[in-house]
Amino acid sequence: MNRAVLIKKGAEASLYLADWHDRKVILKKRLAKEYRPRQLDTRIRAYRTVHEPQLLHEAKKAGVPTPIVFLVDVKDDTIIMEYIEGKQVKQLVGKLSKSKRRQLCFKIGASIGLLHEYGIVHGDLTTSNMILGRAGKVFFVDFGLGEKTSELEAKAVDLHLMKRALQSTHFQFAEECMSSVIDGYASKVGVEVSRRVCEKIGEIERRGRYVAERRENHGQE
Amino acid sequence: MKGKKPTGAYCLGIESTADDFSVGLSSFDGEILANVVDAYVPPEGGIHPREAARHHAEVAGMVLEAALKTSGLGPKDLSLIAFSLGPGLGPCLRTGATVARGLASYLHVPLVGVNHCVAHIEIGKLEAAAKDPVTLYVSGGNTIVAAYDSGRYRVFGETLDIALGNCLDVFAREAGLRQKLGLPFGAVVERLAGEGGELISLPYSVKGMDLSLSGLLTAAVCLMRSGRHRLEDVCYSLQETAFSMVTEVTERALAHTEKDEVLLTGGVAANKRLQMMIGSMAKDHDASFKPVPGRFAIDNGAMVAWTGVLAYTHGVETPVESSAVKLRWRLDEVEIPWMQ
Numbered sequence: 001m002n003r004a005v006l007i008k009k010g011a012e013a014s015l016y017l018a019d020w021h022d023r024k025v026i027l028k029k030r031l032a033k034e035y036r037p038r039q040l041d042t043r044i045r046a047y048r049t050v051h052e053p054q055l056l057h058e059a060k061k062a063g064v065p066t067p068i069v070f071l072v073d074v075k076d077d078t079i080i081m082e083y084i085e086g087k088q089v090k091q092l093v094g095k096l097s098k099s100k101r102r103q104l105c106f107k108i109g110a111s112i113g114l115l116h117e118y119g120i121v122h123g124d125l126t127t128s129n130m131i132l133g134r135a136g137k138v139f140f141v142d143f144g145l146g147e148k149t150s151e152l153e154a155k156a157v158d159l160h161l162m163k164r165a166l167q168s169t170h171f172q173f174a175e176e177c178m179s180s181v182i183d184g185y186a187s188k189v190g191v192e193v194s195r196r197v198c199e200k201i202g203e204i205e206r207r208g209r210y211v212a213e214r215r216e217n218h219g220q221e
Numbered sequence: 222m223k224g225k226k227p228t229g230a231y232c233l234g235i236e237s238t239a240d241d242f243s244v245g246l247s248s249f250d251g252e253i254l255a256n257v258v259d260a261y262v263p264p265e266g267g268i269h270p271r272e273a274a275r276h277h278a279e280v281a282g283m284v285l286e287a288a289l290k291t292s293g294l295g296p297k298d299l300s301l302i303a304f305s306l307g308p309g310l311g312p313c314l315r316t317g318a319t320v321a322r323g324l325a326s327y328l329h330v331p332l333v334g335v336n337h338c339v340a341h342i343e344i345g346k347l348e349a350a351a352k353d354p355v356t357l358y359v360s361g362g363n364t365i366v367a368a369y370d371s372g373r374y375r376v377f378g379e380t381l382d383i384a385l386g387n388c389l390d391v392f393a394r395e396a397g398l399r400q401k402l403g404l405p406f407g408a409v410v411e412r413l414a415g416e417g418g419e420l421i422s423l424p425y426s427v428k429g430m431d432l433s434l435s436g437l438l439t440a441a442v443c444l445m446r447s448g449r450h451r452l453e454d455v456c457y458s459l460q461e462t463a464f465s466m467v468t469e470v471t472e473r474a475l476a477h478t479e480k481d482e483v484l485l486t487g488g489v490a491a492n493k494r495l496q497m498m499i500g501s502m503a504k505d506h507d508a509s510f511k512p513v514p515g516r517f518a519i520d521n522g523a524m525v526a527w528t529g530v531l532a533y534t535h536g537v538e539t540p541v542e543s544s545a546v547k548l549r550w551r552l553d554e555v556e557i558p559w560m561q
Contacts, residue, residue: 009506011476012469035501036465039420124429128477145427157381161429167553168375169477207382 012048012144020080025070030077030144045077048144053079055120055143062118064111065139084141086133093127093170093177101173102180107138109184112159115140116197117189119150121158126165156200159185163201231294232301232533233324234526237317238309238337239362240268242277244288245522249300249530251347254292256516256523259284266394274312281320288522299330303529306334306539307547309362314546322541334539335528337520338363338552341513342374343531344524345486349511353560355480357471357499360487360520361386364467366430366474367552369560376553377474378430385467386489388434392459395442396452410456411492417457421450425462430473432466460494468498475506486513488520531559 004018004027016027030045032038053069060066067082089108093101108130115122122129123145131139147154162181166174186194230249236242243258261276263269289295304321307314318334325332341363342356356374358365364385366378383391386407393406398413423440426433441459444450475483483503489495496512503510517524535558 009476011473033465033469033502034505035468035498037420037461040425040461040465043422044425126429126477145429157428157431161431164376164378164429164431168370168377171371171373171375204381 017083018080020070023070024083025080026067026083028079028081046074049074049077049079051146052142052144053081055146055148056081056141058118058120058148059115059140059143062120063114065133065137066143067139067141084131084133084139086131086139088128089130089132089138090127090169092132093173098176101177104132104138105177105180106184106187107136108162109181109186110188111138111140111184112162112181113185113188113194116150116155116158116185119148120146121149121154122146123158123161125158125162127169152196152200153204155197156204159197160201160204230300231292231298232303232526232529233288233299234335234340234522234524234529235302235304235317235321236337236340236520236522236525237277237313237320238305238307238520239313240273241520242280242284242317243520243522243525244284245524245526246288246292246294247523247526247530249534251527251530253348253523253527254294255288256521257284257288257291258519258521267390268310270310270312273310274316277313277316281316285320296324296328299324299328301331301333301529301533302328303333303335303525303532305337305340305525306544307337307550309337309546309548311546311548314548318544318546322544326541331533331538332541332544333529333533333537334544334546335525335532336550336552336555337525338365338367339374339555339557340524340528341486342367342484343528344517344521345484345490345511345513347527348514348517349484351482351484351511353480354482354484354511355471355475355478355508356484356486357467357490358487359385359467359485359489359495361390363487364432364434365552366467366471368474368478368480369557370478372561373555373557374552376551377477378432378470381428381431381433382435383438385434385463386487388438388463389459389489391438392441392445392456396445396455405488407489407492410460411494413453413456414460414494415457417451417453417455419450419454419457420461421454421458423458423462425466427466427469430470430477432470434463434466437462437466460492464492464495464498467495468502471499472502472506475503475508481508482511483508484511484513486518488518491515491518535559 004016008015013030056066071080129142234245240261246255259280261273302325355368364380367374390406424436500510
């Protein structure tokens with residue numbers, strides 16, 4: 001390996017772009033966190049380093065493009081994977097025309113649907129974790145918080161996170177984007193399942209402090 | 222500050238969203254002249270909204286008087302009345318709102334209802350000298366990671382179930398710990414945790430920039446009941462795990478927004494261990510760490526007064542006839558014209 005260049009210092013990992021056996025690769029190293037006890041830190045990093053490549057692989061079986069994993073070094077909390085040529089969806093959302101944006105969000109929703117159908121939740125669905133790559137394929141990355149589960153609750157939380165990410169980062173387009181995501185989602189899981197998941201999202205949002213008023217007039221004096 | 226000759230404009234703020242009734246006074250320049258808090262301590266269990274509201278009604282006159290006395294101001298020196306419009310417990314909010322409406326009408330001064338969460342952020346920014354931070358707001362009722370963007374405080378992460386302060390409080394009650402006056406449950410857990418050191422594995426549940434604390438609470442309570450571990454170690458493990466989770470989601474928001482300040486505010490912000498963790502994380506990202514000073518960490522009237530000043534001087538006013546409290550008023554629904 002030579003010429004490893006730091007391209008992104010994320011919250012939990014640093015990403016390096018490097019050449020590895022004549023391939024352009026991403027080296028993802030999870031960094032030790034001083035703030036949490038060493039024992040907890042080691043446990044979290046080891047778990048995610050092992051877990052993420054498994055889910056990246058599983059996601060491919062589900063039909064969702066993800067980078068190919070070449071090497072996992074648990075001792076060093078490092079994953080070496082394929083470099084995806086393309087643009088982060090986060091950078092694109094605001095620049096696309098309305099119809100292109102709808103198409104992209106529909107495609108994202110369809111991919112989430114495929115993952116959920118296969119029993120995978122991503123756990124961190126944000127537009128930073130999606131790359132529009134070659135041939136219009138949307139690659140999903142960063143499965144560190146993902147899970148193998150078919151629970152309705154987990155699926156709903158997953159989509160809730162997507163909604164949250166749109167609301168906080170792409171607030172101008174949040175509603176239209178989310179509605180296309182749900183359309184795409186329904187195209188894969190079916191209208192009935194989609195409806196049940198959306199209902200569950202509503203329930204989750206009422207559970208915490210997510211809605212202004214639980215019922216109309218309820219909070220009014 | 223006593224006997225100070227009042228000049229300029231002053232705002233009186235009333236806070237009554239939950240168990241504290243508080244009156245604060247702020248000048249329009251952001252000088253806090255008084256901040257008197259009277260906490261309702263339930264004889265047992267959690268806060269009963271109606272009982273807390275009764276407490277607020279009982280102490281309101283006394284707290285008002287004490288705040289004015291401390292500030293050296295008289296009722297005629299007030300040019301604005303602010304109060305917490307929400308979110309919070311209905312009966313408690315209504316009691317504070319009633320006092321505020323009465324005062325504003327009697328003194329013929331404008332009334333402004335402020336968002337309780339915004340107030341926690343604004344007092345933090347004022348007292349910890351932050352400009353445009355990523356904020357971790359942790360209290361008995363809220364666990365929110367927010368940052369300003371285009372006119373509002375956007376919520377990047379929050380709890381999917383219970384608040385961090387609530388998690389610690391319920392654990393303390395389940396463990397039979399006693400809440401002493403001046404030493405809330407959180408502080409009791411903090412003290413015990415300081416004497417623990419064995420980390421017991423507990424559920425760690427971060428979902429994107431959101432987190433879930435209810436599973437952790439249940440597991441910690443079971444662990445405590447099993448009697449297999451020292452209570453100090455259970456407190457230590459609960460605190461370390463919960464604080465690691467909130468620190469991680471704050472870190473995610475910080476990396477995402479690329480801001481260079483981290484503000485820690487709300488009741489749990491008084492916890493020294495949490496301050497250490499957030500401080501350490503901020504340093505890793507070359508961001509400066511701004512913890513709110515202790516007396517402004519808990520619910521207080523000063524934060525409401527100061528936020529009232531900010532809102533009013535930027536054109537926000539709440540006429541009495543449309544001042545109905547909002548129990549579930551979200552932080553990200555509030556326009557923040559003073560940040561533009």
